[in-house]
Amino acid sequence: MSDEKPSKAEDEYFARLEFERRRKEIEARQAKLQDEERARLKQLHHMRCPKCGMELAEVEFKGIKVDRCVACNGLWFDGGEIDQVLAQGKSFFGRLGNIFK
Ligand SMILES: [Zn+2]
Numbered sequence: 500m501s502d503e504k505p506s507k508a509e510d511e512y513f514a515r516l517e518f519e520r521r522r523k524e525i526e527a528r529q530a531k532l533q534d535e536e537r538a539r540l541k542q543l544h545h546m547r548c549p550k551c552g553m554e555l556a557e558v559e560f561k562g563i564k565v566d567r568c569v570a571c572n573g574l575w576f577d578g579g580e581i582d583q584v585l586a587q588g589k590s591f592f593g594r595l596g597n598i599f600k
Pocket residue numbers: 548549550551552553568569570571572573
């Protein structure tokens with residue numbers, strides 16, 4: 500038996516399995532929500548930090564809308580934007596850091 504650390508591929512595999520398990524649980528719960536409840540939740544949470552509930556300030560940088568929580572400093576991207584961020588290269592986060600000093 501080996502006591503080696505899991506490889507990167509194994510780490511990714513297990514993280515992906517965990518995400519898929521959680522996604523299915525969440526989707527099952529969300530499927531039960533009525534339209535009215537969905538609208539109420541959206542109104543309550545839109546442009547609010549998912550961690551602390553305070554308002555997000557949105558800044559567009561390099562064509563990417565970055566939402567920053569001014570209370571806990573969390574940083575959020577919309578769906579699909581992470582691909583745009585990765586396309587910008589490593590310097591993107593450093594430049595982002597300069598904006599949110
Ligand atoms: Zn926050």
